[in-house]
Amino acid sequence: MNDTVSIVIVSHSKDIAKGTADMVRQMVGSEVKVAFCGGNPEGGLGTSVALIVDAINDAWSPKGVAILVDLGGAETNSEMAVEMLDPERRDLVVVCNAPIVEGAVMAATEAAGGSSLAEVRAVAEELSAD
Amino acid sequence: MLETSNVNGQIFTGNVQLVHAVGMHARPAVKLTKLAKKFEAQISVRVAGAAEWINAKSVAKIMAMRAAHGSIIEIKALGSDAEAAVAALIDLIATDFPDGTA
Numbered sequence: 001m002n003d004t005v006s007i008v009i010v011s012h013s014k015d016i017a018k019g020t021a022d023m024v025r026q027m028v029g030s031e032v033k034v035a036f037c038g039g040n041p042e043g044g045l046g047t048s049v050a051l052i053v054d055a056i057n058d059a060w061s062p063k064g065v066a067i068l069v070d071l072g073g074a075e076t077n078s079e080m081a082v083e084m085l086d087p088e089r090r091d092l093v094v095v096c097n098a099p100i101v102e103g104a105v106m107a108a109t110e111a112a113g114g115s116s117l118a119e120v121r122a123v124a125e126e127l128s129a130d
Numbered sequence: 131m132l133e134t135s136n137v138n139g140q141i142f143t144g145n146v147q148l149v150h151a152v153g154m155h156a157r158p159a160v161k162l163t164k165l166a167k168k169f170e171a172q173i174s175v176r177v178a179g180a181a182e183w184i185n186a187k188s189v190a191k192i193m194a195m196r197a198a199h200g201s202i203i204e205i206k207a208l209g210s211d212a213e214a215a216v217a218a219l220i221d222l223i224a225t226d227f228p229d230g231t232a
Binding site for chain 1: 156157160163164167168187188189190
């Protein structure tokens with residue numbers, strides 16, 4: 001399980017995060033670890049740095065973790081979460097500039113083939129390049 | 131249908147009809163890409179007669195090719211395992227992308 005890049009999905013909505021993770025598992029399979037978080041600790045819409053840190057550590061792979069986010073705060077909070085990781089883990093986590101659902105499915109497809117974190121990120125970000 | 135033509139090194143080609151009811155949508159595209167990535171060979175596909183060949187290992191490009199139900203998919207591969215790659219992709223498409231294959 002540890003020879004593929006893992007995926008973390010961060011949405012303002014727990015339902016969207018979970019639904020996106022379900023799509024990845026169904027479409028790509030179980031060889032890529034997927035973790036998700038969404039909503040604030042009170043159960044409303046939002047993102048929480050602490051929950052994102054937990055999701056990254058849950059999904060952890062020595063090959064790295066690619067994070068897919070939805071709107072603004074999800075990205076800034078994900079970046080803060082990366083800063084709070086153990087120093088040796090920080091360089092192995094990237095926040096992808098890609099649409100959350102399509103990016104997650106394509107990143108996971110690329111990861112399933114054993115690609116590096118940079119390759120996985122490039123495939124996800126190909127979607128926003130045109 | 132697998133044809134082998136050794137005119138240009140080790141290029142293997144084949145074509146197969148897309149029997150999937152809704153054409154090359156997301157889930158078949160993921161399966162095709164995952165299978166293609168298992169081979170060393172460079173693999174390209176296109177809807178028969180299309181101007182451009184598409185890298186079979188790029189899931190974004192495969193989804194974007196929008197092949198319709200009933201269309202003929204052409205496959206070509208170059209490399210040490212090219213023949214097996216073409217055969218495997220033809221089988222995947224001809225058997226309508228069964229679950230658990232890729």
